[in-house]
Every structure is written in C-alpha cells, then in structure tokens.
Amino acid sequence: MLDYPALAALAAVVREGSFERAARALHVSPSAISQRIRLLEERTGCALVVRGQPCTATEVGRRLCRHVDQVQLLEHELRGGLPALPEAAAAEAPRVSLPLAVNADSVATWFAPALAGWAAQAPVLVDIAVDDQDHTADWLRSGAVMAAVTGLARPVTGCNSLPLGTMRYRATASPGFVRRHFADGVGAASLARAPCLQFNPKDDLQHRWARTLCHRPVELPRHLMPSASGFVAAAVGGMGWGMNPDLLIAPHLQAGTLVELVPGTALDVPLYWQHARAASTLLDGLTRHLMVQARQVLSGA
Numbered sequence: 001m002l003d004y005p006a007l008a009a010l011a012a013v014v015r016e017g018s019f020e021r022a023a024r025a026l027h028v029s030p031s032a033i034s035q036r037i038r039l040l041e042e043r044t045g046c047a048l049v050v051r052g053q054p055c056t057a058t059e060v061g062r063r064l065c066r067h068v069d070q071v072q073l074l075e076h077e078l079r080g081g082l083p084a085l086p087e088a089a090a091a092e093a094p095r096v097s098l099p100l101a102v103n104a105d106s107v108a109t110w111f112a113p114a115l116a117g118w119a120a121q122a123p124v125l126v127d128i129a130v131d132d133q134d135h136t137a138d139w140l141r142s143g144a145v146m147a148a149v150t151g152l153a154r155p156v157t158g159c160n161s162l163p164l165g166t167m168r169y170r171a172t173a174s175p176g177f178v179r180r181h182f183a184d185g186v187g188a189a190s191l192a193r194a195p196c197l198q199f200n201p202k203d204d205l206q207h208r209w210a211r212t213l214c215h216r217p218v219e220l221p222r223h224l225m226p227s228a229s230g231f232v233a234a235a236v237g238g239m240g241w242g243m244n245p246d247l248l249i250a251p252h253l254q255a256g257t258l259v260e261l262v263p264g265t266a267l268d269v270p271l272y273w274q275h276a277r278a279a280s281t282l283l284d285g286l287t288r289h290l291m292v293q294a295r296q297v298l299s300g301a
Contacts, residue, residue: 003043004071009036010048010061011068015097015127017054040064059142066143066276072096073146073280096282099127101139101148104199105167106271108228109247111149114293118286132202133271140274147275147283156274162291164271165298171209171261172249173241178259181241186261188214195221197234197242205243209267232258243267247297271298 012022013033023030041048048061057065073096102111107130119126129139133151140148140156147159155161173181181194191214196206201224210218223240225231232249235242236257244258246266252258273290275283 002067003036003040004068006036006040007064007068009033010040010057011065011097013037013049013055014057014061014065015099019055057144063143066146069097069099069146070276070278073278073282095123095125097127098124098147098282098286099129099145101129101131101136101145101150103133103136103149103151103271104130104226104228105245105248106133106149109167109245110293110297111290114290114297115286117293118289122282122285124282132200132204133269134204135202137274140276146278147273147286150272150274151269152274153270153272159274159276161272161274162287164273164291164294166268166270168246168299169205169209169243169267169269170246170249170253171206171241171265171267172235172244172253172258173261174236174238174257175259177235177238177241178261180238182261186213188216188218191218191220193221195223195240197225197231197240198222199228199231200224200226205267205269206241209243209265212267213262213265268299 009022009026009032012025013019016022016025019030019033019037023033026033037049044060044064046060047058048064050056050058107128115126129136129145131139133149136148137150137152137156139145140150140159149164153161153163177194182190184190188210191210198206206220206222207217210220223234225234225239225242228248231242232244232252234240235244235249236252241261249258253260271294273287273294275287
C-alpha cells in the first residue's frame, strides 16, 4: 500500500517548490516533510524529488503526483455520494488540487476569464503551467497535469481530446519598424535581417509563417519575450515583429499602432482541450464550461 501522507508531502514539495513552503502548507515541520520524502524514496527505490530552487519532481515523482491528484478527485466524488462522512458534513470541504497546462495566449485572452467563472464556484485550487500550445501535451504525457489546452488533436494516452476552436495569428509590427526593416518589401532577405519576437525557444509560429510566405525555411534573428502582454507591448514599441493573436491586437490594428507585414496571410492555430479520463464531476464540469466559453470566443468552435 502507498503511504498517502508521504504522497501528500511529495505533491506539496513539487507544488510549492521547496520543503519549507510544503511544510507550511501541510502545517508540519520541514524535517517531517524531509523524512516522509526519504521514506517514500526508500520504498519506491528511486529519487522522487530533484532538490533545487525550485524543487522539481523526477519522472516517477510526477507519476506519483498525478496519482495523488486523481485520488483527490475520487475522494471528492466519494464525499458527494456519502454525505454521512465527517469530511462531507464539514462546513467547508477540502479543496482539490487541479493542475492544468495552457498556452500563454489562451491565458491572456479567453481562458483566464472562462476558468475564473468556473473556479469561483468549485472547490478547487488551480495550478496552471504555461507553455507553447505545441508542447502543453508533454505535461499531460508526463503526468504533471490533469488537463491541457493544446495544439495536438490526437489524444494523449489515457485522455480525451475535444476541439475548442481556432486562434488566428497575424504577423504584425509597429509602422516605424515596418518602415525601417521592410521598406523594400517582406521577403526571405528582409526577414533574415529584421529581429522577430518569440515567446520562448519552443515558439515556432514566426518560423512557420515565414516558411509559408517564402516557401522555404528562413533563419530569423529573435528576441525572447516570455509574456503575452509583453509580447504585444514589445511589438507596439518597435522592438520586433511577431505573430500576435487577433484577440489581443484588434484594438492596435484599429488604432494603427500595429500593422500587418503582409495583409491576408493570417495563420490559424487549432486548439484542443485534452483531459484525463478520470471519473470526475469536477473535470466534467470544467470541460463543459470551457467548451461553452470557447465557442463564444474562438473562431470555428
């Protein structure tokens, strides 16, 4: 049998990023957390936590953390079906940890308000990991999250995949940037000189757009800007050009503070909601809520 107090300690260390913060969250001493983790590692025969700033889980540690999340969901269902349980009869039932992975542009546009409307009424504590839409599915595969907004249509093993709709991106820059770098037009030569903006090294949208436009790969000089709002601000300020979603830049296009590099060359990115096939009314409720909200905002939903 698994030691669930030890598993709770492991999940707290990974969630909080340190043994000290995990101890405060569980109202025990740091030495108690350390002892529980050590005994769990001895029992499993492998390391579960990479000690650092912050502490992170090993592959086996992530699988155990996902197990803890699933057990919490099952216990929530059990409390709902057995109201005589002391925990179910308590004035305030314990909140369930719900780890999710979402791309930054969704967080900055439709996802955060949609999630807030649901989480305000649900007994959950949401933990969102932000990554590129082409890589959020990796968080599902590793067991680090229970659900994700992803660009991957094919279901991850053990998950369901539902289409959310499409985010439309346009290659945009400030008028001054366009005058400086693209006075003679937008092509492979000018794109290879003009700095672009990338959210992180995984962000492939700029290269994908340039490859489509030029019919061949183009090596792009880049600035890294890991913030959706900062990305738009950097484009408006003339730092570089980038693929910005319509949902964020419509006012700037209307005001003329951003312009398209090549009108009519928008890039559509389909998004999907993948979630673990856990028998959970919480996950099912979140899924229904997000699907409704996505249909109101995303194109093609």
